[in-house]
Amino acid sequence: MIRKAVFERIKAFVSNWESSAAPGERTHPIEEYQMAAAALLVEAAQMDETFDARERATIVNLLTGRFGLTIQESEELLEAAEEEVARSSQLYAFTRAVKDAFTGEERIELVEMLWEVAYTDGELHDYEASLIRRVTGLLQVSDRDSGAARKRALEKLGRKN
Numbered sequence: 001m002i003r004k005a006v007f008e009r010i011k012a013f014v015s016n017w018e019s020s021a022a023p024g025e026r027t028h029p030i031e032e033y034q035m036a037a038a039a040l041l042v043e044a045a046q047m048d049e050t051f052d053a054r055e056r057a058t059i060v061n062l063l064t065g066r067f068g069l070t071i072q073e074s075e076e077l078l079e080a081a082e083e084e085v086a087r088s089s090q091l092y093a094f095t096r097a098v099k100d101a102f103t104g105e106e107r108i109e110l111v112e113m114l115w116e117v118a119y120t121d122g123e124l125h126d127y128e129a130s131l132i133r134r135v136t137g138l139l140q141v142s143d144r145d146s147g148a149a150r151k152r153a154l155e156k157l158g159r160k161n
Contacts, residue, residue, distance in 0.1 A: 034067050036097035037110055038081035040135060043091065044117045048125035058120040062113045095138035107139045111146050115153035 045055040063074040098110060118128040136146045
């Protein structure tokens with residue numbers, strides 16, 4: 001039942017965000033930050049209007065590896081993130097949650113995850129690249145760090161620049 005609990009927490013989180021928290025200081029349960037990260041990954045996957053099984057599997061694997069979740073928990077988190085993305089047009093709420101909760105290294109890691117999702121289907125769509133550039137700026141990740149994250153993602157996928 002992680003899905004319902006996570007979903008309820010993210011709804012409360014988006015509407016009751018505490019702006020007094022210092023960057024890197026967690027004031028909410030980690031599941032909310034997992035939801036925000038998962039929602040950004042879903043956004044990236046949906047930008048080319050095709051969200052296929054490969055992209056879903058990539059996101060599940062990334063969530064499992066990054067957050068130490070079981071595959072079932074990652075699948076439930078992915079489903080909840082899809083529902084939240086469908087309901088929300090607030091990219092800023094997701095990026096703010098990540099920016100305020102994740103360290104600089106963790107934000108760069110998330111950008112790398114976004115690049116990996118974007119390239120999973122074998123090509124980078126202009127809308128995917130645009131989203132990642134916007135998210136990178138909102139997360140205060142430099143272009144240089146984003147470029148390095150992109151290269152690492154391509155290497156993981158066995159592709160060349």
